[in-house]
Amino acid sequence: MGLFDFMRARTSPPANASAPMLASLLVMAWIVEARDPYTGGHLWRVSRYSALLAEAAGITGGALARIEIGGFLHDLGKIGIPDAILRKADRLSDEEYAVIRTHPDVGARMLAGHPLAALVLPAVLHHHETPDGRGYPHGLAGEEIPLDGRLVGICDAFDAMTSSRPYRAGMPIQTALDIIRGRLGTQFDAELGTRFIALGEAGALDHIAGHSDNGIPLQHCVMCGPTLVVRREARIGEDLYCRSCGGEYHLQAGDDGRPLAVPTGRRGGPAELEPEADNDLIARVIQGAATRAPIEAMMMDSD
Ligand SMILES: [Fe+2]
Secondary structure: OOHHHHHHHHOOOOOOOOHHHHHHHHHHHHHHHHOOHHHOOHHHHHHHHHHHHHHHOOOOHHHHHHHHHHHHHOOHHHHHOOHHHHOOOOOOOHHHHHHHOOHHHHHHHHHOOOOOHHHHHHHHHHOOOOOOOOOOOOOOOHHHOOHHHHHHHHHHHHHHHHOOEOOEOOOOHHHHHHHHHHOEOOOEOHHHHHHHHHHHHOOOOOOOOOEEEOOEEOEEEOOOEEEEOOOOOOOOOOEEEOOOOOEEEEEEEOOOOOEEEEEEEEEOOHHHHOOOOOHHHHHHHHHHHHHHOOHHHHHHOOO
16 A cells, blocks of 8 residues: 555545555655655654654644654755755855855745745744844744744754764753853754753653654664664565665674664665655654644644
8 A cells, every 4th residue: 555545545535545656756855855864764853853842732633743754854945956056075165155055945936836835834934033033044033934934943953953964973962051041042042942941851852862763763874874764664674775875784683682783785776765755654653743734724824
């Protein structure tokens, strides 16, 4: 059964008749993310952080569900960033960073005319705006920034700080929280940022950081660091591949009974390295959001 049949079977019409359309957006976001191997699991983590933060801020119903989905889709516009910049294994020059800064507008253009644009646009277009007005693309300040953008922006930045990149290891959770605290009211919404720090200091983010799904930590590629995403349905004996270097790994039973990725010394060919969306995870994300509110209500609830 394909993802879209799956979504039809798991959601009941007419309230969630838009679920297959929403699933197609999440598949696109997944394929876009697959081009940037160091962010394995980034969309899932930002979606989870965003839902937790929204709940902590008292956001419920359609707005909470919309923010959870927006967290997954926020970087859709990275489709327009050339690989040479997106995959650069070094710090970006000012010119390259200017190209990166186009991705919210590119994402908004991709969504122009899409029936679910209203649901997704606030996060896609505004997740790099900052309360001091020095963000992009529009330089909005304070409460001019839509709630979804302010909230997802905190979660996105936290995940960027705590994830490993080619030129640096991810920082500890507490270090990232301290950086957020130092930029409350300037880079980060003061109220939402304060709530996020409280969540982090209570340990409520520990099961998300460094993971790519509930209960599934990223595993280490010997060449590239924590880039290996093990899918929920993966079984002992299967092979998986580092999306960065193409290295092949064989899943063996680890000491704790969980699959452990062991390098084989081979590299994957084009067929093995083909990006393939995790349809099961995507269906779970949509199903989780849809239990909070029908998709139509996500577009209408303003807070
Ligand atoms: Fe972004």
